[in-house]
Amino acid sequence: MPATVHTIRCLTDNYAYLVQASGQTVLIDAPEAAPILAGLDRIGGRLDAILLTHHHDDHIQAVPRIVAATGAQVWGNGADAHRLPPLDRALSAGTDVAACGETVAVLDVPGHTVGHVAFHFPASGLVFTADSLMALGCGRLFEGTAAQMWDSLSRLAALPDDTLVCSGHDYCRGNGAFALSVDPGNAALRARLDAVTAGQRPCSPATLAEEKATNPFLRARDLARPDEDPLAAFARLRAGKDGFRG
Template identity: 45%
Template sequence: MASLQIRQFTCRSDNFGVLVHAPERGTTIAIDAPEEGPILAELDDAGWTLTHILTTHHHGDHVAANEALKARFRAEVIGPEKERAKIPGIDRTVTGGDVLDLGGVRVEVIDTPGHTLGEVSYYLPEGRALFAADALFSLGCGRLFEGDAAMLWESLKRLRALPDDTMLYCGHEYTATNARCAIAIDPHNLALQERVKEVETLRVEHKATLPVLLGREKKTNPFLRADDPELMAAMGMAGADPVAVFAAIRKKRDAY
């Protein structure tokens, strides 16, 4: 059986659209639906027919094309139970711990509230791919619009537990700004220094900074390291509660 094919592309101003296709099974999944036009163009270029939309959370820049794509393809819209009332076109709801079989593609649902109260992330073991939307970014994390620091810290620990060779896909191209904040916090981190240089080069060349290996994020993303003694020391918070460290990092990032 052929492995999954994944296409990432730009939607709106800085959103990512993602399509996951299972050859021989006829399954094509959109991770969120930020904008109809780019998604249709990508489907047409690949010769794929959309079968499912996996919604991560209710924000408009992630659900704007749900109803149009559903009407065009009769695609099934799936999203978090806690945000059912806010997700257009929703057909089925999920909660953390659920495992879906979407036309032969296994999808594991992970609760990742904090950015919103009901956000979920999706892990596809066959592709070693994590779709974390606005919960986790490369070198960053989502703003605390609805939840609090303790909530999002617990969410990110769930994502951090996934294998290092997992490819992380996110909802936005925010890595360059995240990198400036991260290196200001943790200037002596050699792995982070390398990633910052890579990000700067990619952006100069107008290339995406994602996806990225989760293993690299575990070494470089300050929000995944709020309980790391070296990061705590860099923050001047040695021995502090990791939630307090996480909150302090988020406050610094909010200022950028």
């Protein structure tokens, strides 16, 4: 059976995710303990592991409290272990790990940080992308380069279109405003934003097909100027978002 995903709103605009299948529960990122522990109480079951995508505080700061309350193991990128909470299992980007009854791919997605990973549950059609591919956007390039992020996004975009993209933040208002500023004729984008604004659907998750139709960073080829290759268009768009005040 495919895994069940429970979206947990944390802090002001973070998402964490509880994933359940085959008698196992794992948590993707740990921004805030109270809502995560409350969510765990609602769905029942023991928390087996916390899977960390990257080292930023708003994704790891609740690890100690959650571990103390649940005894869960902590899994993360071994190459970035010096910036993560103590790891019970050091993962290697580009390899697989067993979780929730399926083989989960640990994807190397640098750009936002150089040690960022995503977790792809192919049997369940899920990918947890945190601050790499985001709802209607992508993470700011704090450590990596535009080329690294474009490569990361391109590899994520190659996953099956029906993959459900579970990203790390609800930045729909800002991301959506920027997307409209560079892609004003995109009817799919307007329809998605209208549905989110009306409360008919959340910002995240969304299918990869929907992100590819509405996310300007995945549409860099379509939004490129005549003299730009896709990487140059992506770099221009990412720089434009950094300075956007709409």
